[in-house]
Amino acid sequence: MTPVVLPIHSRSGGYRVAAGGSPVEALVRARGSGQVVVLVDAAVLRLHAEAFRQAFGPEVPILPVVASEQTKSYAAITPILESLLDAGVRRSTVLVAVGGGIIQDLAAFAATILLRGLTWRLVPTTLLAQCDSCIGAKSSINLGRHKNQLGTFHAPEEIHLSDGFLATLAEEDLRSGLGEVVKFHLLAGPDAFACIARRLREGIPADLSDLVVASLGIKRPYIEEDEFDRGIRNLLNYGHTFGHAFEVASDFSIPHGLAVALGMVAATRISAARGWCPEEHAREVEAVLAPLYRHHARTVAHASLEVMIAAMGRDKKNSADRQFVILTRGPGRMEKVQVDLMREIAPALGDFQAWLRRD
Amino acid sequence: MTPVVLPIHSRSGGYRVAAGGSPVEALVRARGSGQVVVLVDAAVLRLHAEAFRQAFGPEVPILPVVASEQTKSYAAITPILESLLDAGVRRSTVLVAVGGGIIQDLAAFAATILLRGLTWRLVPTTLLAQCDSCIGAKSSINLGRHKNQLGTFHAPEEIHLSDGFLATLAEEDLRSGLGEVVKFHLLAGPDAFACIARRLREGIPADLSDLVVASLGIKRPYIEEDEFDRGIRNLLNYGHTFGHAFEVASDFSIPHGLAVALGMVAATRISAARGWCPEEHAREVEAVLAPLYRHHARTVAHASLEVMIAAMGRDKKNSADRQFVILTRGPGRMEKVQVDLMREIAPALGDFQAWLRRD
Secondary structure (H helix, E strand, C coil): CCCEEEEECCCCCCEEEEECCCHHHHHHHHHCCCCEEEEEEHHHHHHCHHHHHHHCCCCCCEEEECCCCCCCECCCCHHHHHHHHHCCCCCCCEEEEEECHHHHHHHHHHHHHECCCCEEEEEECCHHHHHHHCCCCECCEEECCEEEEECCECCCCEEEECCCCHHHCCHHHHHHHHHHHHHHHHHHCHHHHHHHHHHHCCCCCCCCHHHHHHHHHHHHHHHHHCCCCCCHHHHHHCCHHHHHHHHHHCCCCCCHHHHHHHHHHHHHHHHHHCCCCCHHHHHHHHHHHHHHHHHHHHHHHCCCHHHHHHHHHHCCCCCCCCEEEEEECCCCCEEEEEECHHHHHHHHHHHHHHHHCCC | CCCEEEEECCCCCCEEEEECCCHHHHHHHHHCCCCEEEEEEHHHHHHCHHHHHHHCCCCCCEEEECCCCCCCECCCCHHHHHHHHHCCCCCCCEEEEEECHHHHHHHHHHHHHECCCCEEEEEECCHHHHHHHCCCCECCEEECCEEEEECCECCCCEEEECCCCHHHCCHHHHHHHHHHHHHHHHHHCHHHHHHHHHHHCCCCCCCCHHHHHHHHHHHHHHHHHCCCCCCHHHHHHCCHHHHHHHHHHCCCCCCHHHHHHHHHHHHHHHHHHCCCCCHHHHHHHHHHHHHHHHHHHHHHHCCCHHHHHHHHHHCCCCCCCCEEEEEECCCCCEEEEEECHHHHHHHHHHHHHHHHCCC
């Protein structure tokens, strides 16, 4: 089948997303005709072993990697870099990465620093990676206790999507991805938000491919206008500063997209408390997101407020003495605003926790 | 004093070299007015402690680093990255690097991967770094036994030169830098070559600043036309493939610029043997370079031919089955050519060694 193609403009010359077809078809497109080396999430390789056999001949080196927060570190990448050099990568070799966000981080980082930059292609296999992180060129790598403080901007030249990969995901991972899907539709304005609210009323949709393409279409102008995340692209972090605090306070037991979903509810409630948007809007956002994050509300309700506030202060998007968050005046009307962590945010998060504990 | 300014065009927006003034003046220019952190060769800091005190107040963090082939490795950069994060670098912090090629490699690499890219400024203190490596944006980092296989293209935004730093260099380091100065003048054509031959006849010139600026001026169009080293920029590697073989076979006991000087003599002799240039030209090149590399000729004369040939095969500029070297048809007429390592280069290097042993 002919894939849907979404081109992304970029200072490095641009890249494109091709969506459609089976996992084998996506892998064959990513393989291309030159010399490639494949970096793949070991779990994805197990689930789709036959597709890999069909797409890559015996001559293509395939390196399975265990994807975890621990392997996403500067030190833990060493054996991956060594394996790639031992596999004989040259400047003309293309690195093909298959997996979720962690594999994407590892591959983007490796492709940046090997031989002064390799071309790479990405086959994202999680909903989160397909609908969001696969475009925008960011990578994040841990250095010891410094979480996500290393990273680069280095876009893949091609991104190949297949919803066949989504079929093998756990429901929790689908919910996590849907958190970001809702975020994009909230950013896009009242009609898009009404539309996603309607789609999610019946539970997780069986066919997610149109929501993936719609999400990428909403994200695209932000990353094209502000490739290096110094301005309008910040708005894509709606829900993320609070979400990050919830992730840290729960020791990363809450999936990213669901922490962001909880973060959006917190941000909307704080916005309503400031009189920026009607209480009604906060209730609508909560109604759409609560079925997704339901299993994690309790964790946030009982998390340490002190740890959350400390995490917000350390967020790399914030400068030393001023704290920025994204609040909202309604769908499509997000604004970056400077807040006082101790006077406004700490009490507001305390209220949010009490509200989560209400029933 | 007003520095000489050389702008460099680049896809990342361009950068510039400012040459002139004392070490303090160069450091003050590099400091600028925003938040900076300084990464400096510990030996340079010792030699110019007073200049650092004058240029940077007590509020600027200064991190001294021991510059060696061992510290230029992926693993050894870890404490530098940690120190920079502990020193509180943010995306708006500028990294100021002061030192030779190794400090430049470390700073460029760190600036690429910290917080998805920091702006950095460079104060090169060796002749080699001032006349050559400071422009072109390359960095090279070792990964275990894989020498120089990691690295990036990430140019400093400003490069500040002062010949006051050259005054504290050992004569061997000046000779090493002059090897590259001669290379640039050979690339520039017969007049430039005749000019540098004349300048070096009396030994090492007392004032090197005009040769530094002339060398950068010759290098500039190559790196502007071919920023990512896929075409004409390869010619800047004249003498380097052979030089690299001599470095490996001598266990890196020969300074880089002098290995390149010996490599240029080898390349010119091989070119003459092919009938590409007159024997006379090979003798002229040798006459200019021999006083520089004199102390190292014996090492190359007795080095293992097998190790040298193996090193040329592993050079990252060569693809798996074909070996490229730069040969010459005379000053300003270098050409990249494919050669047979075993049939042509091995016997020619054997002859070169016999010739070095001749007296």
